Amino acid sequence: MEPFTRHTGLVAPLDRVDVDTDQIIPKQFLKSIARTGFDAGLFFDWRFRPDGSPNPDFVLNKPEYQAASVLVSGRNFGSGSSREHAPWALQQFGFRAVIAPSFADIFRNNCYQNGLLPVALPDSIVRQLLDRAASQPGYRLSIDLENQTVADERDTLASFDIDPAVKHRLLNGLDDIGLTLQHADAIESFERRRPTFLPHTEAVPA
Amino acid sequence: MPPRTLFQKIWDAHVVRDVPGEPTLLYIDLHLVHEVTSPQAFEGLRLTDRKVRRPDLTIATMDHNTPTWPLTQPVTDTIAKEQLDALERNCKEFGIRLEDRFSPLQGIVHVIGPELGLTQPGLTIVCGDSHTSTHGAFGALAFGIGTSEVEHVLATQTLPQRKPEAMEVRVEGDLPAGVTAKDIVLGIIGRIGIGGGVGHVIEYTGSAVRGLSMEGRMTVCNMSIEGGARAGMIAPDDTTFAYVEGRPHAPRGAAWEQALDAWRSLRTDPGAVYDRTVTVDASSLVPHVTWGTNPGMVAPVDGRVPDPSNAASDDDRRSLEQALRYMDLKPLTPIQDIQLDRVFIGSCTNARIEDLRAAAAVVRGKRVHPRVRAMVVPGSHQVKVAAEQEGLDRVFSEAGFEWREAGCSMCLGMNPDILQPGERCASTSNRNFEGRQGKGGRTHLVSPPMAAAAAVAGHFVDIREWDRG
Secondary structure: OOOOOEEEEEEEEEOOOOOEHHHHOOHHHOOOOOOOOHHHHOOHHHHEOOOOOEOOOOHHHOHHHOOOOEEEEOOOEOEOOOOOHHHHHHHHHOOOEEEEOOEOHHHHHHHHHHOOEEEEOOHHHHHHHHHHHHHOOOOEEEEEOOOOEEEOOOOEEEEOOOOHHHHHHHHHOOOHHHHHHOOHHHHHHHHHHOOOOOOOOOOOOO | OOOOOHHHHHHHOOEEEOOOOOOEEEEOOEEEEEOOOOHHHHHHHHHHOOOOOOHHHEEEEOOOOOOOOOOOOOOOOHHHHHHHHHHHHHHHHHOOEEEOOOOOOOEOHHHHHHHOOOOOOOOEEEEOOHHHHHHHHHOOEEEEOOHHHHHHHHHHOEEEEOOOEEEEEEEEOOOOOOOOHHHHHHHHHHHHOOOOOOOEEEEEEOHHHHOOOHHHHHHHHHHHHHHOOOEEEOOOOHHHHHHHOOOOOOOOHHHHHHHHHHHOOOOOOOOOOOOEEEEEEHHHOOOEEEOOOOOOOEEEOOOEOOOHHHOOOHHHHHHHHHHHHHHOOOOOOEHHHOEOOEEEEOOOOOOOHHHHHHHHHHHOOOOOOOOOEEEEOOOEHHHHHHHHHOOHHHHHHHHOOEEOOOOOHHHOOOOOOOOOOOOEEEEOOOOOOOOOOOOOOEEEEOOHHHHHHHHHHOEOOOHHHOOOO
16 A cells, blocks of 8 residues: 655545445446446546536546645545545546545545545535635645645645544554454464354255 | 343454453454455465465455446446456455355345345454444354455454444334334434444344344345445344255254354343443334435424524534535425435345345335336345345336346446435435445435335335225
């Protein structure tokens, strides 16, 4: 995983609440067995009109947000389906961080697995960021994970909370599985204690 | 030991490693796998030269992509076919049991786990699918994960987790006639909101929950994720034990007695404290219909579509306006005036045998409205066979419903069963998100009897008045 330390980038305002993962990437893009190429499906039904042409009204199609790498949106971002294709699509489209008042649990975990940083900030701050990104051309934010702060070119605007263990992993780009396998002894000892009546999945003889 | 909640007990029993400042390493008893969220996980194992630690605690099925047309016809979508083939190859390579499209045990992953008796009280169960919460109906801790976590569980049979908070949703009283488990959970989501359960595991308690069958309990737990919750669970009782007993993977003989002893302790102790409690009066519940683009946008069947000008905040008002625009509905439209093009009875929420019985009872001897195309997609092959043995397939077919093969089908429209742009569907599934059942499609979530009645009438009707009409 690519480490996340500090990122400064152009902000795109997606001023909607409850953006679900079906919107972030619709199901027809989930059939791929690859890990790449999901940027093509990002916000597909919003980005494209029924005839396949780009929808000029959608924020990510506007010329001023073409190089955006920080997405700001409303509460409960990433609700619904567990599809990790959602953070993959955001990341492969060029986003490094998403700022919202709150995130759905599975989506947030999926982001952490990929080095896409979900930043939860109070409603009032997010409203301010949405308004600035909409009204100030070229509005940029810096997200500093080490210091847990969000700043624009003038001020530090907010600090955010993050699980210290997750922060450590993100800063160092560590592989979760590798970390867990360091505790193989603990897993083996747990397995020896498991009750014998627990189910196994082998095929049942006919 | 201080009094503990059901959730706390299951959590404690699965701690592999707990060190201050780090997430708890939790053991996973059962890992369910399907074709959509697993290929990149298996590829990850190959790239790092890792094995599946416990193939004997892992089972795979094909459900999301599979067409529901007859099994004699091939999968024609080549990209879907490739994904199905990839699952078959991966299961063979890593030694995992697979119920493929032609297996008599195939079905939606959350339907077959309980059917096979693999879903049992007290287990930790994960799957790369948010509706894994279904299995909590047995008093298990069951939750959805992403593909990276799928890889993690395949490689280690554990997951690092921060402990969620415990929330009680207590539903007391008698359910009125015509009000189902689906209406209970839609009512709860309408009340707490779709983000209301974020960071929590919900335990459903109270006499109305105790009174539900296992099928009903699965419907309620299934939609916990639609309230944002990490998982939903119900303490196991004699209803649970009777459902599990005798199933292929249920313990037998002395092991059954041993299991029962352990399972009977899986209940929240008197005096245990939840982080939050919500109470619902069952007698006040009514049949529900969603009108908007998330499951929290729900109204009583005798109610109306809301008026955005009455919204509590600017965000809410805009959200309502967007939803009404997408759904092509005017404020204050009576729910029963909403006309339908399609009806879908299926999904991991409502496609078990009891759901099909309830829908069949409504349509028996009646005809689907001429404008409506209606389909029934059983939750599993076993549900399909059981329904056919009872003659339910004939009841549906004679009424004009299509009777199809098992799978996720039009719940998410990954297979060929999708809505056309602008089509309006009454669906027994779990999500009414924009485009969920097909780009431009409009979904209204209801219970199986409500969907069946709507198919006949061509618009929503109050199932409580169905027999009288």
